Amino acid sequence: MSESEQNEARDRARLPDGVVVRAVRLSDAEEITDLINLPGYRAGTLRPPYQRVEEVRKNMENPSPGALNLVITVDGRIVGNCGLNRLGGRRQHVASIGMGVHDDFTGRGFGRILLAAMIVAADDWLDIKRLELTVYTDNNTAIRLYEKFGFEKEGLLRSFGYRAGQYVDAYTMARIRL
Secondary structure (H helix, E strand, O other): OOHHHHHHHHHOOOOOOOEEEEEOOHHHHHHHHHHHOOHHHHHOOOOOOOOOHHHHHHHHHOOOOOOEEEEEEEOOEEEEEEEEEEOOHHHOOEEEEEEEEOHHHOOOOHHHHHHHHHHHHHHHOOOOOEEEEEEEOOOHHHHHHHHHOOOEEEEEEEEEEEEOOEEEEEEEEEEEOO
16 A cells, blocks of 8 residues: 555544444444344355354354454444455465445445555554455445455355355455555
């Protein structure tokens, strides 16, 4: 990411009134479960339908070492989340990310704000050199967002996931901090 792109990411951290990016809390389990069960949100992930609050809470209680999980709220309501999982050993400079936005709040810039916050944390606080992710090839909105933040397509993963009765392809994308 160029210096101007880094500055743009920092500028995006200035939030509109009523919008907050913060760490996930255990008390968010029910609201996050509602979020990840939305059909549009779920379609962009590998999650099966009908996630239970108990499963989500259990995952929240036992994060992987080096994980960072954020939510974005509008007037106290969770409208998106993003997670970073740092790898270990000789790949400790790498983290994978995943994110999603509430079906009723897509296209309003919340994904951009959330991704900018995660990149600032990865770059300025966690010393992550490489951020990687997978995205379904038909998720053009997400692909454009990731590309704006310096992610590049590195490969095609054929029949990556099973969604709505058929196998779908995904891109593997990465962003290398220079």
